[in-house]
Amino acid sequence: MHGVYSVDEVRAGEQALMARRPEGALMQRAANGLAVQCSQLLCAQSRGGVYGARVVLLVGAGNNGGDALYAGARLAARGALVTAVLIDAERAHAGGLAALRRNGGRVAGPSSVRGADLVIDGILGIGGHGGLREPAAELARVARESLTVAVDLPSGVDADTGAVTGEAVHADVTVTFGVLKPGVVAGRGAELAGEVRLVDIGLRDVLGPAATHVLEAGDVRDQLHVPRAADDKYTRGVVGVVAGSAQYGGAGVLATGSALCGGSGMVRYAGGSPDQIRARYPEVIVHPDATPSELRVQAWVVGPGMGTDDAAAGLLADVLSTDVPVIVDADAITLLAERPELVRDRQATTVLTPHDREFERIAGEIGDDRLGAARRAARELRATVLLKGNTTVVAAPDGSSYVNPTGTPWLATAGSGDVLSGLLGALLASGLDAPLAAASAAYLHGVAGQRAAVAGPPTAPDVLAELRPAIHALLSG
Numbered sequence: 156m157h158g159v160y161s162v163d164e165v166r167a168g169e170q171a172l173m174a175r176r177p178e179g180a181l182m183q184r185a186a187n188g189l190a191v192q193c194s195q196l197l198c199a200q201s202r203g204g205v206y207g208a209r210v211v212l213l214v215g216a217g218n219n220g221g222d223a224l225y226a227g228a229r230l231a232a233r234g235a236l237v238t239a240v241l242i243d244a245e246r247a248h249a250g251g252l253a254a255l256r257r258n259g260g261r262v263a264g265p266s267s268v269r270g271a272d273l274v275i276d277g278i279l280g281i282g283g284h285g286g287l288r289e290p291a292a293e294l295a296r297v298a299r300e301s302l303t304v305a306v307d308l309p310s311g312v313d314a315d316t317g318a319v320t321g322e323a324v325h326a327d328v329t330v331t332f333g334v335l336k337p338g339v340v341a342g343r344g345a346e347l348a349g350e351v352r353l354v355d356i357g358l359r360d361v362l363g364p365a366a367t368h369v370l371e372a373g374d375v376r377d378q379l380h381v382p383r384a385a386d387d388k389y390t391r392g393v394v395g396v397v398a399g400s401a402q403y404g405g406a407g408v409l410a411t412g413s414a415l416c417g418g419s420g421m422v423r424y425a426g427g428s429p430d431q432i433r434a435r436y437p438e439v440i441v442h443p444d445a446t447p448s449e450l451r452v453q454a455w456v457v458g459p460g461m462g463t464d465d466a467a468a469g470l471l472a473d474v475l476s477t478d479v480p481v482i483v484d485a486d487a488i489t490l491l492a493e494r495p496e497l498v499r500d501r502q503a504t505t506v507l508t509p510h511d512r513e514f515e516r517i518a519g520e521i522g523d524d525r526l527g528a529a530r531r532a533a534r535e536l537r538a539t540v541l542l543k544g545n546t547t548v549v550a551a552p553d554g555s556s557y558v559n560p561t562g563t564p565w566l567a568t569a570g571s572g573d574v575l576s577g578l579l580g581a582l583l584a585s586g587l588d589a590p591l592a593a594a595s596a597a598y599l600h601g602v603a604g605q606r607a608a609v610a611g612p613p614t615a616p617d618v619l620a621e622l623r624p625a626i627h628a629l630l631s632g
Contacts, residue, residue: 156374157307157353158365159335159558160185160315162281168333171361178344179250181356182218186225186251188354189275190198192330193230193304197273200302206234211301212255212269213294213324214239215278216246219306222332223277226306231258238267240280265294274298276324281336286321287311288459295324308338311345313604317342317546325349333358340369340558341526345546364481367526368594376629380418380585383408384439391420392584395452395582396577397470399460404428406485408435409570410435410577414456415439416520416622417581417596424448425470426461448473453584454480458487459573468568472497480504480583483538484576485513493515498538504589508576514542530556539589541579541597543572549593557594561601570615575600578622 165453173181198204212227214220224239228251233235237260241247244262266272276298277531278291287295288309295311303326308314311323317338328350329339331357340351352577382391394414399407407426411513414422415436422439424432429443442450447470457474461467463486471487475497481492483498488509491498496515498505511521518532518540525542529550533540541549547559580595583589595607599622606621607613613621 156371157335157357157369159337159369160365160481161337161412163373164362165281165358166334167333168358168362172357172581176258177338182221183225184356185354185530186222188230188332189222189226189230189304189306189330191273192271192328192354193226194233196302196304196328197235200272201457201475205230208235208272208567209270210235210237210273210275211268212237212239213268213274213278213291213298214247215291216243217280218248219277219280221248221251222306223275224248224255226275227260228254228258231255231260237261238263240265240267240294242277265290265297269300271301272563274301274303276303276305276310276326278324280307281314281338282617283310284313286319286323289617292322292447299325303327305348308336308344310349312338312409313523313547314338316524316527317344319343320523321348323347324551328352330354332356334362335369337367337526340560341546341548342523345427351404366554367558368561369558370594370598370623371631372632374631375598376585377522378582378591378595379626379630382632386420391418392423392454392586393423393452393583394419394577394580395423395447395450395455396426397447397455397457397474398426398461398573399431400427400460401463402432402462402569403460405570406573407432408618410456410459411439412619413574413577414581414624416619416626416628417578419584423452425450426518438547439523444548446473448477452479454482454584455486456482456576456580457574458484461486463489475501477492478503480506480589482506482508482576482579482583484508484572488513490519495536501537505580505585506541506589506593507532507536507538508541508543508572508579510543510572524556526550526556528593530554539593541593549590549597553591555590557590559594559597559601561598561605563601563604563608565613566601566604566618568615569611571604571618574615574622599629602629
């Protein structure tokens, strides 16, 4: 599990670390890690390694420019043909520039960027705000033709939010130092960062606990309930599903199927189109005439395809009157916009799983800071909020949060969210804490989406079909 830290936290940590180390040691450590990563990338290319490779540094006035120059000096010492393009020659890092020249590097104009084997983006650091201005903006556009490595985060990306409000560097790889920043894992910044490689410079030794985390495979594996000899279908967790309708019967099928595949011991179905559930899943207990609150379950999933009429509103209110965890999804979120107190006044756990438009119905505009918006909604609604997107974020009422690293745009397909809600129901029914269950469900859902996309554009049933293999692969890893 990786912690994610704000700019202020990172700067405070850097100051504490620099007080313990000789002057310049922190930059040298970062530059060395950057050079190692760039060397690996060059060696992976078919052209044959570092020696003779054309490397161009885009050098701004801050410490990122210094990191790029010192890394370039190391690459030049190994035989790379390194050229620095200085955005502001008078403010370039003097020590880094001298080191580059000592090792055979040179300074040249913007035209040197074209045809480079590798471009290192050291234009702006974590203190940069807003899009790139000329001439840096044009350099960023030209750099897209080459393999591009960003120093700490892509220039033009807001480090605290991942927002991009103008031109920015599109990196293939981002080498970030010490700890992850929100800008490389959330929002548009996660897309522009490409593959994120974390280089240890000692920051974790001086920073406190993070409020935001990114789960790794091992973290999710540890959350999955593997049946023990003494387990039965009840101890594995019973999920209740209120979903589907005459018009959207498939939503109930998808949510129920993922609850089964997610490891629950039993599923009770109290939604619409029950005949479809009976035909597809004979193991599910169907309660066509029951009041949901009368049924014994460990978690409820309510909303996918259930409609928004008065009958659906009554079902939602009944489910939310229970004292077990409830996942509120899809149509139930639309209904909730009219009666947010149904969630706000609950004592039991509630997880809301909106996409952007549903979020705006219950919590207002998202803006450029998706993580901040999810935190605000979680605090105001007193619920865990899973804000779906290419980089799904999860926020709890206490301010803790997660950013999912496995998302894929291929999951933007009808019914995909129904699969996620059923899976989340299974994890909650197993007894997991809501924020961690939501983050783990998003992780597994993303892996299933990636697997489903291998054969071409996936449908929601394709994602559902890959859920069990994804869980198996995780448990076997």
